Amino acid sequence: MKIVVVGGTGRIGSRVVADLTEHGHEVLAAAPSTGVDALTGEGLTDALTDAAVVVDLSASPSFDVTAVREFVTTSTTNLISAEREAGVKHHLALTIVGTNRPQEIPYFAAKAVQENLVRSSGLPYTLVHATQFFGFFGSIADVSTEGSVVRLPGALVQPMAAEDVAAAVARAAAGGPRGDIEVAGPRQLGLDEFVRRGLTFRDDPRAVVRDDAAPYFGAQVGERTLLPIEGAEIAPTTFEQWLARTQPPVG
Template structure:
């Protein structure tokens, strides 16, 4: 099966290309560095020729509200148009658990816009709403550090998942039938503040219920998966121990 991974040179994409290739598929990494630019459309028609499945794991280079919205909407429109021409049968997109509960965040509004384009588009789809990655937690600490050096993060629950579990699930979805919207998360729920303390032990963490999450107000259900979600097998404590 020919599967094109948009964003296939990044953290998730490169691992997914390797896994699908090892399974015997023709997995193609599509990115500006390989001659495919989803913002301009350059290279899309060529790379999608004969493709059955497209997996979009891209992320915006800027998180400024308008820039991230422009990135996801332009990229997704170009992908879907090229897929319709090429006869692609399945579009898989990686999104975020709780995106529609956090529409006061500019980034989440951009992800919602991306999802709506896919839902209304011509290609049967699977939108994978993934919880935050283990590997992203140190970056949360960095982004939440104030001028006084204190790391102010919310004690609200989230349900982080290992990148390798995300890749395992995406590989399964890419080789299966379109499933609509699905959720995946890690096996453990814990406070964001507790996760930061564990992953970044030198951080001066302040538990702040008003901190929110990247501009969004959150509660204990905003960043956790609902009933029926697929749960990864890797545990956050093991990630921290390594």
């Protein structure tokens, strides 16, 4: 079975390509560096020839919400059009836990645009909603820092390792369309505790203070907004295991 992984040279994409190849699939890593650009449409027709599955792991080069919305709208529309012409039987995209429930996070709203385009495309699809990656604790801290203090709510998260995300995407790509599914790490943590543990590991001197009125990427979130639904696939790697195998800071 031929599987095209759009964004197949990135952090998650390269792992997905490796996993699928190891299991005997014909896999094409599609990215601008390999001559395939979902944003412009360049190379899509040739790349999708004889493809049974397209995995969309493409990501906007900017986190500006307007730029993300424009990127996902254009790239997803181009992919869907090319998939229809090629007779692709399964479209899979990676997205985020929490986008399809009440919340006001601007980035989530942009990703929801992508999800709705996929759902309304008429193509058989899987949307893999993943929780926050362990490695994102630094970015969460940076956008939540005031001086030397990081203010974060105690809203619960169930973060997971990037390699576990890739494994879940590869499994879903190798199977049939499943609609919306969710994957998550094995343990719940408050956002403040999650970031505090990560910064402590890095010997980062910033103090993390729980403030339930503090925003998370531009919006207030409820205690359970970012948690997976009951029945979500649970990945094996804990935050402690991930930290233990992460290179510690120097000095």
